[in-house]
Amino acid sequence: MNLRPELLPPPVAPVRIAELAAAVTRIAGLMDDGSPYADEIAAFNAGTGGDWTAHDFHVYGEWGSAETFAHLVARPAFPRVPDITRAELIEIARRIMAGPGPQADDPDADWYTLLFDTNLTRPDASALIFHPPAELGPDPTPEQMVDAALEYRPIAL
Structure with missing residues (x-):
């Protein structure tokens, strides 16, 4: 069955994925080093419209890679489709x-x-x-x- 466009994964520009993935690994690196990271997470959330926490950056590998996590971040957080069948x-x-x-x-x-x-x-x-x-x-x-x-x-x- 073909799904209608609003149910398909929205495309994200590769350059945007690369930017987000770099930010994710940078924030995770700051956390690993014990460096301050709260401002970086706040800037990341401001740039993505998200509400990601330190925990999300700590475990981003559970999504596979920084790039996969970047796809998740770049797409709508709650893709609600009211008339889904x-x-x-x-x-x-x-x-x-x-x-x-x-x-x-x-x-x-x-x-x-x-x-x-x-x-x-x-x-x-x-x-x-x-x-x-x-x-x-x-x-x-x-x-x-x-x-x-x-x-x-x-x-x-």
């Missing part, structure tokens, strides 16, 4: 499942995971894909995972 969610789940996994150096995999989590009310909906519950069986389909996520209803307090 079940069929589109299934295709997104399919793309996540076909990808290299959440810790791989693939910015598109991160985009689809973020898109999936942002457009479902179930907290951490992508956990259904990476760690499916036993009730979905040994090899759940994308349809089963999306349906399980769509069944979630928040508890009113």
